[in-house]
Amino acid sequence: MSIGHAGRSLDGVATRRILVTGGDGLIGSAVVRLLAELGARVDVYDLGGPDAAARAGQAGAENHTSGSVTDMTSVAKAVDGHDAVVHLAGIAGLDGGTAEQIYTANTLGTFLVMEAAAQAGVAKVVYASSINASGLPLNPHAVLPSRYPWDEDEPAVIADAYSLSKQANEAAAVALSRRHGLAMTGLRYPLVRDITAAGGTVFARHIRRVLREDPRRQACEGWTYLDVRDAATATVAALTHDTPAAPGILVAAPRTYLRQETDQALRQTVPGVPRTPTAGRDVPVSLDRAAAQLGFTATTLLEDIDPALLADLDDLGDLDR
Numbered sequence: 001m002s003i004g005h006a007g008r009s010l011d012g013v014a015t016r017r018i019l020v021t022g023g024d025g026l027i028g029s030a031v032v033r034l035l036a037e038l039g040a041r042v043d044v045y046d047l048g049g050p051d052a053a054a055r056a057g058q059a060g061a062e063n064h065t066s067g068s069v070t071d072m073t074s075v076a077k078a079v080d081g082h083d084a085v086v087h088l089a090g091i092a093g094l095d096g097g098t099a100e101q102i103y104t105a106n107t108l109g110t111f112l113v114m115e116a117a118a119q120a121g122v123a124k125v126v127y128a129s130s131i132n133a134s135g136l137p138l139n140p141h142a143v144l145p146s147r148y149p150w151d152e153d154e155p156a157v158i159a160d161a162y163s164l165s166k167q168a169n170e171a172a173a174v175a176l177s178r179r180h181g182l183a184m185t186g187l188r189y190p191l192v193r194d195i196t197a198a199g200g201t202v203f204a205r206h207i208r209r210v211l212r213e214d215p216r217r218q219a220c221e222g223w224t225y226l227d228v229r230d231a232a233t234a235t236v237a238a239l240t241h242d243t244p245a246a247p248g249i250l251v252a253a254p255r256t257y258l259r260q261e262t263d264q265a266l267r268q269t270v271p272g273v274p275r276t277p278t279a280g281r282d283v284p285v286s287l288d289r290a291a292a293q294l295g296f297t298a299t300t301l302l303e304d305i306d307p308a309l310l311a312d313l314d315d316l317g318d319l320d321r
């Protein structure tokens with residue numbers, strides 16, 4: 001179910017003051033770089049540490065503030081004076097901490113950033129949700145989507161702290177945009193990486209490893225991915241487009257990282273799940289809302305780097321020979 005939107009997005013980012021929480025991270029630093037290139041005045045709020053301020057400066061940020069998103073006083077100070085907030089700070093996945101740490105950083109942190117943004121009169125908040133908001137990929141049980149292609153309205157089946165934190169973020173976005181009339185957009189990022197690193201071989205090895213380790217999880221994600229520069233483009237598009245506050249919008253490269261055609265891959269790995277035919281290697285996840293609500297289509301594709309890097313479900317050891 002979509003919830004009606006409140007407030008108005010930015011009409012452009014040039015000259016706007018934009019705070020990026022988690023701006024020292026993978027997606028955050030790419031967002032800072034792109035916003036600075038587009039003429040925005042960008043500030044970073046992140047945990048800090050050695051050289052964090054220098055890295056933010058190199059990416060194009062004017063200021064770096066060290067602090068946790070779980071500290072309301074510090075968050076309120078950092079948010080003050082900005083036209084928009086891109087909220088990416090958090091623990092990205094189950095390997096980054098205990099369940100308690102993940103849930104606290106992601107859920108309390110997101111609530112406080114959204115609340116502070118409302119108090120400060122910020123126009124727009126873009127927040128990081130995840131393809132895991134459905135709870136399917138990280139579920140410890142052998143659950144599968146109800147159908148392919150699945151979309152943002154797929155019923156959630158959650159059994160882990162990270163997916164739960166992403167659902168909670170989407171619920172917070174609905175509640176706080178309703179309460180304060182603040183425009184918000186969530187993005188359900190899939191697997192995000194710099195897919196061009198080392199000529200694409202780092203990413204190619206990664207997908208082969210995860211396909212071997214947990215083929216069900218990868219099938220739940222529809223074998224989706226997104227290059228980090230495309231993730232930044234989608235994030236910046238979200239600043240300037242009015243959307244419902246939730247559900248988060250699925251963003252991904254339009255084709256899978258598999259060599260197999262998608263219908264063949266689905267027949268092979270999840271034969272019991274109902275599906276409508278998918279063309280060629282198109283992802284079996286709907287990207288309609290990304291196109292219609294954000295005008296976003298990803299452009300960096302693994303096959304354009306090197307088609308030999310696409311993963312063959314029947315031969316996941318090809319790069320090791």
Ligand SMILES: NC(=O)c1ccc[n+]([C@@H]2O[C@H](COP(=O)([O-])OP(=O)(O)OC[C@H]3O[C@@H](n4cnc5c(N)ncnc54)[C@H](O)[C@@H]3O)[C@@H](O)[C@H]2O)c1
Binds near residue numbers: 069
């Ligand atoms: N990378 C992916 O594949 C992916 C996929 C889906 C969703 N996401 C989401 O996107 C967001 C950004 O992910 P990323 O890949 O850039 O992760 P990342 O780990 O590279 O960056 C996260 C940043 O948040 C900061 N951070 C962590 N806890 C914090 C706290 N309490 N206070 C302030 N800063 C804190 C970290 O220092 C780091 O710089 C996260 O919310 C993540 O859950 C990422």
